[in-house]
Amino acid sequence: MREVLGHRCPFPTLATKIAVNKGRHLYHQGDLVEGAYSLATGLVALERVDENGELVILKILHRGAFFPCADLLGSGTHESAGRALTDVTGCFVPAERLNAALHEDPSMGLALLKLSSAEIRENEDAIFRLCSTDLPDRVLSTLNSLANESGERASNGDLSLTLPISWRDLAAMVGTGPEVISRLLRRLAGSGRLSFRGRHVTLHAANSRQGTPPSYS
Structure with a gap:
């Protein structure tokens, strides 16, 4: 979606600036959709309670995200x-302002369709990665994405971050369980790909560039 937006709000004349503290909800699952959000800084988790009552993080949104397009155009309630x-x-962007603008200016509708298309492509890409890449690569890719947004890069190229989610949440995102993640992290640390203490993680640049990664099966 960043290719569509960059880091700017797509409808600035309709929008109100917001600031949300860490841990607070922008909206809850089942709430009526009151509008859409454009993310300038920070990270937002889209999460859903499954049929067993477990909370699962579906996706982590970064700056440049405009969401939730599907809910805005759908049934009128938040699915996550x-x-x-x-x-x-x-x-x-309040829904009533956006709806009024859509009736007055057809180009607004085209812009919203482009944003919805970008959201669909991102979701398809996430499903593809889940199905086509092996678990170590999915874990490293997810950690790298988070570190690029909220971590720090050392002079030697290493990326460090304090994980903003639990290891259990990360396990759910990459399609496995916490016990498997625990074993995999130890193997990745043993091979020099990363080091970790609690939720503080360092991704080691030198080892990530050395040819074909080892097998973790």
Whole structure:
């Protein structure tokens, strides 16, 4: 979606600036859709309670995200919750303002369709990665994405971050369980790909560039 938006709000004349503290919800699963959000800084988790009552993180949104397009155009209720993993800033576009603008200016509708298309492509890409890449690569890719947004890069190229979600949440995101993640992290640490203490993780640049990664099966 960043290719569509960059980091700007797509409808600035309709929007109100917002700031949400870490841990607070932008909206809850089942709430009526009151509008859409454009994320300027911070990270937001889209999460859903499954049929067993377990909370699962479906996706982590980064700056440049405009969401939730599907809910905005759909049934009128939020299918998932949006929770700030870090302090968040951005803008909020009320649904009534957006609907009025869509009737007055057809180009607004085209812009919203492009944003919805970008959201669908991102979801398809996430499903593809889940089905086509092996578990170590999925874990490293997810950690790298989070570190690029909220971590720090050392002079030697290493990326460090404090994970904004639990290891259990990360396991659910990459399609496995916490016990498997625990074993995999030890193997990745043993091979020099990363080091970790609690939720503080360092991804080692030198080892990530050394040819074909070892097998973790």
